[in-house]
Amino acid sequence: MKYWLMKSEPSAFSIDDLKKAGSEHWDGIRNYQARNYMRDDMKVGDRVLFYHSSTEVPGVVGTATVSREAYPDHTAFDPESRYFDPKSSPDNPRWMMVDLTYESSFGQPVTLAEIRGMPKLKDMLVIRKGQRLSIQPVTKAEFETVLKFARAREAR
C-alpha cells in the first residue's frame, strides 16, 4: 500500500465537498509527473492526505482512499471545460484521473507551518522549495505522523 498527498484549492474542491459526495473523480491533473503517479503507482486502497492549497491557512485537512485506479480524464475532451486539451482524445487519452473516497476530516488542519516545524516531517516534498506537484508520494511514517498529530490535538 502506498501513501500520497494530493492538493486541491478548497474554492474549487474541498474536503467538505468530498465528504458530501462520498466518492469523487480527481479530474484536471495536467502535469505529466502527477499523471504518471496516478497511472503507474496508485492502487485501490492507497491512502491520501488531502491538502488545501491557495487558501488562508494551507495544510492537510483530512484523509481519503483511492477507490478506483487510473482511467481517462473526460474533462480533457470537453471544449467547454477549463481542463480541455485538444491533444487528448478518447482514442488516445493523454490525461488520467483516479477516484477518491472520503475517509476523515481533521478538526483543525495540520498546517504547512506545522509540517515545517516537525523534525519527523522535514523530508516531506510539500515543504521543499519549488515543489509544486499537486500529487506527491509520502512515506508511511510521514502519513502516520501527520495523522497522529491531528488526532492528538482533537483529543485535547
Add this chain to the structure above:
DNA sequence: GCCAACGTTGGC
C-alpha cells in the same frame, strides 16, 4: 497582487 520556481511550447 507579487513573484520565485518550474513546466511547456515552439522557432530555429
Add this chain to the structure above:
DNA sequence: GCCAACGTTGGC
C-alpha cells in the same frame, strides 16, 4: 536538441 518566451502554481 537548445533555449527564450510564456503560462502556471502556490505561498506570502
